[in-house]
Amino acid sequence: MLFIDPPPSSVHSVAVSPVHDEGIAQSDGGMWMDGGLISADRPLRRLQSQHVSRRKLLQVPGAAVPFPPLKVLSNGEPCVLFQARKLSLRYEKQKQLDLTERAFSPQQPVDTSQSVCRQDKATLIMRFGDVEDFRGLSIRSVIPSVR
Structure with a gap:
């Protein structure tokens, strides 16, 4: 063709x-x-x-991501875009906890208000609140700048 x-x-x-x-x-x-x-x-x-x-590059048939990326803004501009097909957590010997919908659903967005973007790094903080046996669950990711 x-x-x-x-x-x-x-x-x-x-x-x-x-x-x-x-x-x-x-x-x-x-x-x-x-x-x-x-x-x-x-x-x-x-x-x-x-x-x-x-x-399109990096596009595989059937590999669509169910939710749009999680976007963190700094001064009105996106500084972190976080996207995954699945986000899950397992602590010690407990069952796996799927956080995908809680993290990426546009209807009930996860709290990222404490996330910080600086010149040298960005810190993504996702606050989920109480989820099953976890009280005040939050995930923190530090992303260094690649400039």
């Missing part, structure tokens, strides 16, 4: 992104596609397909 996406400003300029799912690369720089050869000397035409999808 070959995706051709000409910029709207020019019909003659074409950006080509080969995706080697169905096409077979040729030694002369062309590529077979749907029974025809597309090469540099043959004019390209825009492929009309309703099913064209853009691939």
Whole structure:
């Protein structure tokens, strides 16, 4: 499959992104596609397909995260974005406690008001309150700056 996406400003300029799912690369720089050869000397035409999808880095089919990231703001700007598929805790020999929904649910956001963002580091403090056998449960993560 070959995706051709000409910029709207020019019909003659074409950006080509080969995706080697169905096409077979040729030694002369062309590529077979749907029974025809597309090469540099043959004019390209825009492929009309309703099913064209853009691939994204670090994206795996079926790996969607159920909640948006937890966002901590400093002076109105995001300084920490925290996202996970699952957040769980186990203390000593107690059963595993799933905190995913409590941490990331937009309906009942976890308290991050004590989180701090500085030039050299950010401290994410998630205060969950009383959760099962835990009283005043909070998780603190110190994130050093990578500048």
